[in-house]
Amino acid sequence: MRLDRRSLLLGTAALAAGASTRGFAQEQPGLRVQARNHGLVYGTCTDTNTLRNDPDLSAAVRTEAGILVAEYETKRSHVEPAPDAYDFGPTDFIAGFARANGQLMRGHTLVWHASNPSWLEEALASRPDEKLMTDYIRALVTRYRGRFHSWDVVNEAVEPEDGSPDGLRTSSPWHRAFGPGYIDTAFHAAREADPSTPLFYNETNVEGDERWFAKRRAATLKLLEGLVARKVPVQGFGMQGHLKLYRSRYSQATVSRFLDEVSAMGLKILVTELDVADIAGPADPARRDADVAALTKSFLDVCFSKPATLGCLTWGLSDKKSWLSTTKGYQWPDGQLSRGLPLDADCRRKPMWAAIADAIQYKHA
Ligand code: XIL
Numbered sequence: 001m002r003l004d005r006r007s008l009l010l011g012t013a014a015l016a017a018g019a020s021t022r023g024f025a026q027e028q029p030g031l032r033v034q035a036r037n038h039g040l041v042y043g044t045c046t047d048t049n050t051l052r053n054d055p056d057l058s059a060a061v062r063t064e065a066g067i068l069v070a071e072y073e074t075k076r077s078h079v080e081p082a083p084d085a086y087d088f089g090p091t092d093f094i095a096g097f098a099r100a101n102g103q104l105m106r107g108h109t110l111v112w113h114a115s116n117p118s119w120l121e122e123a124l125a126s127r128p129d130e131k132l133m134t135d136y137i138r139a140l141v142t143r144y145r146g147r148f149h150s151w152d153v154v155n156e157a158v159e160p161e162d163g164s165p166d167g168l169r170t171s172s173p174w175h176r177a178f179g180p181g182y183i184d185t186a187f188h189a190a191r192e193a194d195p196s197t198p199l200f201y202n203e204t205n206v207e208g209d210e211r212w213f214a215k216r217r218a219a220t221l222k223l224l225e226g227l228v229a230r231k232v233p234v235q236g237f238g239m240q241g242h243l244k245l246y247r248s249r250y251s252q253a254t255v256s257r258f259l260d261e262v263s264a265m266g267l268k269i270l271v272t273e274l275d276v277a278d279i280a281g282p283a284d285p286a287r288r289d290a291d292v293a294a295l296t297k298s299f300l301d302v303c304f305s306k307p308a309t310l311g312c313l314t315w316g317l318s319d320k321k322s323w324l325s326t327t328k329g330y331q332w333p334d335g336q337l338s339r340g341l342p343l344d345a346d347c348r349r350k351p352m353w354a355a356i357a358d359a360i361q362y363k364h365a
Helices: 005-016 032-038 048-051 055-064 089-100 118-126 133-141 173-178 184-195 211-229 252-263 285-306 353-362
Strands: 041-046 067-070 104-111 150-154 199-203 237-240 242-244 268-277 310-312
Touching: 005 048, 005 199, 032 041, 032 268, 032 353, 041 055, 048 055, 048 089, 067 089, 104 133, 104 184, 118 173, 133 173, 133 184, 150 184, 150 268, 173 184, 184 211, 199 211, 199 268, 199 353, 237 285, 242 285, 242 353, 252 268, 252 285, 268 285, 285 310, 285 353
Parallel strands: 041 067, 041 310, 067 104, 104 150, 150 199, 199 237, 237 268, 242 268, 268 310
Antiparallel strands: none
């Protein structure tokens, strides 16, 4: 693992001092309770199939999560599979589950370069009309007005590999259709539809030490600074947190400096999609579990040390339902499950669960 040595030592030591990975009991309060007791929120993405048909995992979602987000069912390809044929059902269902269980809900995501229906891709390419974006935002945000914790208005607009001086994802169908101004337009449309729900910009791969990550951080800060300078209604930054344990290097200093720059703009911070890819790790799952926990602890300690940080969502709760296990670049070639989430495939708490619990406690250390 290429975790910065100091952080690894910090993380491992704190982990050992806190709930021992073997000693933590399954009956400890859920992370939702522990987070709330420390002024934070913890939650997870989920989906209607899990909530309807998986009693173990849906029970764990109830126990552990204080906030929910749809893993994919609030994406445009699911909400508007055909022009003006909206399907709010799945998002309504998840929002109803959250309400029934005293959980918050956040919206993800209104404008992304991926998960768009083909009719939209074609329309953006052939007859770009901003209403293709603003009408959709208005319909979705109005429906949940005042009921969501926050919205990810624009997701992953940065891609320095596209070669633009501003580091934006010029290959995005939205950028191709409307230029960089689509980002401002999206936020204004969301604010027009809902006067108060906090609006977030969400970005991935800004966490590591390598130059590739540094270029993405620089472009993200430039984007956020521009939004703030133009008084675009943005209140928060979502740092996805898809960490690549054995393929990238992480240090608390890098993450700390970046989050200080974000909070200096007056923005709230939320870790929105934390998981830890264990691909290319040692064969022994217990060793990978300990390494995943150490990186989680080190990463969240620095995130939770920032007053602007609201909390953390993991991108799933149990290894049995993890994006990592089915995504190229993260998945194991032999088909074994990634072990990058707080619960194992039997929904039992793993060392990563203890690491999150310890990081929450550490916030007040
Ligand atoms: C992924 C989901 O996990 C998949 O189920 C879906 O098919 C595609 O989207 N960054 C994001 C998330 O912001 O929305 C993505 O989620 C993962 C990467």
